[in-house]
Amino acid sequence: MHFANRLQALEKNVFADMDRAKSQAISNGKTIIDLSLGSSDLPADQEAIKAIASSLEDPSTHGYLLHHGTLKFRETVAQWYDKRFGVEVDPHTEVLTLIGSQEGTAHLPLALLDPGDFALLLDPGYPSHAGGVYLAGGQIYPMPLLAENDFLPVFADVPSQVLEQAKMMVLSYPHNPTTATASLGFFEQAVAFCQEHGLVLVHDFPYVDIVFEGMVQPPSILQADPTKSLSIEFFTLSKSYNMGGFRIGYAIGNLEIIQALRRVKAVVDFNQYRGILNGAIAALNGDQTTVERTVTRFQTRRDAFIKALHNIGWHVTPPQATMYVWAKLPQAWENKSVEFCTELVAATGVAVSPGAGFGKQGEGYVRFALVHDPDILELAVQKIDQFLGSVNILR
The missing domain is CATH 3.40.640.10 (Type I PLP-dependent aspartate aminotransferase-like (Major domain))
Structure with missing residues (x-):
């Protein structure tokens, strides 16, 4: 069967590869801590939910x-x-x-x-x-x-x-x-x-x-x-x-x-x-309280996650914005972001996004999405530390 040539440029998808890696880790008995997707785990705006719910009763x-x-x-x-x-x-x-x-x-x-x-x-x-x-x-x-x-x-x-x-x-x-x-x-x-x-x-x-x-x-x-x-x-x-x-x-x-x-x-x-x-x-x-709570929640997560990374010797500048942490990989992995991510999820169940998935200049980095509360983020860092073998690898 022949498909349009335009699909050829879409064949490589690091995130699809990561999804397969997560599925394989699950089948091998790992519990996944997914920090790879920027999909908020927080509840939707309550005023929005009320308006949607009331709309359902309106046939128009x-x-x-x-x-x-x-x-x-x-x-x-x-x-x-x-x-x-x-x-x-x-x-x-x-x-x-x-x-x-x-x-x-x-x-x-x-x-x-x-x-x-x-x-x-x-x-x-x-x-x-x-x-x-x-x-x-x-x-x-x-x-x-x-x-x-x-x-x-x-x-x-x-x-x-x-x-x-x-x-x-x-x-x-x-x-x-x-x-x-x-x-x-x-x-x-x-x-x-x-x-x-x-x-x-x-x-x-x-x-x-x-x-x-x-x-x-x-x-x-x-x-x-x-x-x-x-x-x-x-x-x-x-x-x-x-x-x-x-x-x-x-x-x-x-x-x-x-x-x-x-x-x-x-x-x-x-x-x-x-x-x-x-x-x-x-x-x-609305009164924007959902936005304010969301920002406060992500800032708390950011602070806990950065502190945990620093405690294992992985020093990252705290981001001023977004729901992510963009981290330069340890030297041993600096040009192997895909390998780092696939091996990390296989060994620990912690899933993160390889920088190479965002473009050539992303190689050497990984992106963490702060889509869990601090206790889970700290557990993820513990597992990352175990994967790396010792804090000395990072220093």
């Missing part, structure tokens, strides 16, 4: 939901952005409801790229950004994120021949997996760079709320491009409101880009259940 919510039926949600998003970032948004033309933000970031290249066009992506970066480019027949230019540059790309390093064929650049700060943050000044440089070279600027923004003590509120890309000349931003309620399984997000920004993405979306799906949108409206309009 049970049918297909077309674009015009999402207006109340889009109006809520526009009001939220104005209140949060001081950016005025037209809910009719500058907001698009999505079935999770990953739907939008994966579909957008279909609206922007012709076969052979380049997309500038972060390396390491979130895997679905690359997947959408491959499906559109585009080429990827990976912008290296290095520790010495605070895990920010250097725009001047992009070759001119690549820029001649490039149509879009994707950023995402606070960043998954490195946990790096970016200033408004950095985004203003990015906007100027994209204006100079005729690029659409895409910002994936799921961790806007997951920032810790002393950290300045992460800026929206629309603050750097208030006229929305070439920018689009993606947001999801998966992280701030623990609604990952409900698949609710949105795109916001330049009306022409929003319209182009809407045209792609129109041939793929309608929208999710109206009750989920009602829940999202309740969450965005």
